[in-house]
Amino acid sequence: MMNEGKSNSILVSGESGAGKTETTKLLMRYLAFLGGRSGTGGRTVEQQVLESNPVLEAFGNAKTVRNNNSSRFGKFVELQFDKSGKISGAAIRTYLLERSRVCQTSSPERNYHCFYFLCSAPSEDIKKYKLGDPSSFHYLNQSSCIRVDGINDAEEYLATRNAMDMVGITEEEQEAIFRVVAAVLHLGNISFAKGTEADSSVIKDAKSRFHLNTAGELLMCDCEKLENALIKREINTPEGVITTTVGPNSATVSRDGFAKQIYSRLFDWLVNRINASIGQDPSSDKLIGVLDIYGFESFKTNSFEQLCINFTNEKLQQHFNQNVFKMEQEEYTREQINWSYIEFVDNQDVLDLIEKKPGGIIALLDEACMFPKSTHETLSQKLYEKFKNHKRFAKPKLSRTAFTIQHYAGDVIYQSDHFLDKNKDYVVAEHQELLNASRCSFVSVLFPPAPEENTKSSKSSSIATRFKMQLHELMETLSSTEPHYIRCVKPNSVLKPAIFENTNVLQQLRCSGVLEAIRISCAGYPTRKLFHDFLHRFRILAPEILKEKNDEKTTCQKVLDKIGLEGYQIGRTKVFLRAGQMAELDARRTEVRNTAARGVQSQLRTHVAREQFLILRNASVCLQSFVRARLACKLHGFLRQQAAVLKIQKNIRRYFARRTYSQLCLSAITLQTGLRTMAARNEFNSRNQDKASIHIQSRWRRHRDNLSYIKLKRAALTYQCAWRGRVARRELRQLKMAARDTQALKVAKEKLEERVEELMSRLSLEKKLR
Ligand SMILES: Nc1ncnc2c1ncn2[C@@H]1O[C@H](COP(=O)(O)OP(=O)(O)OP(=O)(O)O)[C@@H](O)[C@H]1O
Structure with a gap:
């Protein structure tokens, strides 16, 4: 797409259950991978597109005979790309949701998944919406199939809500959506009985009234008005508005129409909401569109929906024929190349039969819808008459209302019984007014007031014509793009893996023109x-x-x-x-370009690498010096800290040592003092004792010596006295002998006398002292 500068489209087609939706999902994932924006904040466009799948599947898919997860709507996803080839926006367009399924299902099919999911919701939601087992609801219990293998409704409910969160649907909106879904279920349980007057009806019983009131509460509208909207009709006449009543059958039809309208508007709202939250890129001029539209259907009973679905498939087949066969071979002829023409089955006549204006089936159906008196029988008669010679149209032998169309994929018998009802696309004015006046803004937005002048035209609008116009638009979009086709082939009808029903597969390949396409692509x-x-x-x-x-x-x-x-x-x-030749040329071109690019790249890389190296080196030197400075600073700080720590430790240790030492000293001194005091005291005591004993001894010795001295002295004195007396008497006798002789003797006599006196006085003194 980026090389050619042209938008592309991928048309996925095949029978119901062949794998179109799964293929589309894989395609989207692949395109998201190629054109996705990695690393952008928030949810990307492609993520949102992928995440919208579970929401659309919950509300637009259902179990059918052919497929447990059959898409009951067509989908065209438009991925918009910006100039750089990245996804910049996306839009999802949907086509013709099968409305009749809301009110009508038959075994072994189911209604839309969301109804079953909601009935398996957590108990608080069940209580809030006054729900119960799916089999208690008329819209679900017409079929005996309630559960489907491989689908866990409770888990899917949570997954759907999660997906809604992802695509930006708020909690309040989700609440309103499921409220509306629950209201549809309750509406289906309203039964009508015949009224007292002719052509009138009343609510059948208390159970029906309960469901009526619940539906009214959930839709937040007046319950009485809801009842009137179902069983009464207002008719505008020149004289004024006349209110009439309707019988139970018409009331039931009105109820079902109401439910279908609500559901289809809800589905359209979801699609618009998803588109709004994904966002479009108005500046984008390149897109890749992926079309996943319902596959060709041929059931036992085929109705209006099958006609629309098969008409779509015919359109797509024609697009395929146009691109693969017609235009291709026309171009070969125009360009005058050697070519032998390949035949193919052109389905233009079937398309003319269905859509031609005037005179096609759709035109006749619209015409019949305009006449109030038309019935499916009159419509069938008209069809038989008009197409009795058409080679693609036939009337089954025993039927008065059925008709057969020979489609490219086989003959399909359609029952025209409900064609008229199903083709009418208008909202009953009473229903419109009622829901527009709802107290819930979500519900009133689903039913905006219809402009006065449009009321008439909307009443006459037909689903088939609208669908035809939508398809026409789609075909125009597809024509402006480069188409690519994916044909899904259903291997078997028992929905089991690894079983191939060869005849069936061959039939599918033949009908879809794949065999001719292969021939043309081999030869062409x-x-x-x-x-x-x-x-x-x-x-x-x-x-x-x-x-x-x-x-x-x-x-x-x-x-x-x-x-x-x-x-x-x-x-x-x-x-x-x-x-394959283009691919080969491209590969060679890529090789040449790659070699050249590698040369340029290597030079550029060298330059860039050198520049980066220099910058890196300078930066790293700068960084290193800075880091080193920081490390040195840190080391310095550390060392300072360590020194401080040591100093503090030293001081603390010194303090503690000194304190311990002081305490020790004090204790030692105290001890020493005590000991010394004790020793001194002992010494003192002993000295005192010694002194006392010495004193005593000295006193005693003095006393003893004094006594002995006195004795000695006395003895000495006694001796001395005795001696001296003897000596003195001897001298006295000598002196007396000398005195007698001379005077000298006289003097000596006197001296001796004095001496005797002195000694006598001393002796008396001593005697006194003693
Ligand atoms: N590539 C696949 N791998 C495995 N199973 C697949 C694949 N494609 C389809 N299936 C199986 O087939 C079933 C039907 O596929 P899918 O819903 O895509 O069919 P469909 O063609 O879209 O049908 P419908 O037209 O009814 O919507 C899937 O639910 C899945 O079980």
């Missing part, structure tokens, strides 16, 4: 390019040939010869290539 030239475009793209494979001054055709021929391709053809203005 799927790729073609204008000479100029071809040379512009592939000139790099042979640049020297371009230097020669030849015309474009010859240059193309020479380039292709040089490359050595075989089997191609040169037309008048274009080069026609066989399947």
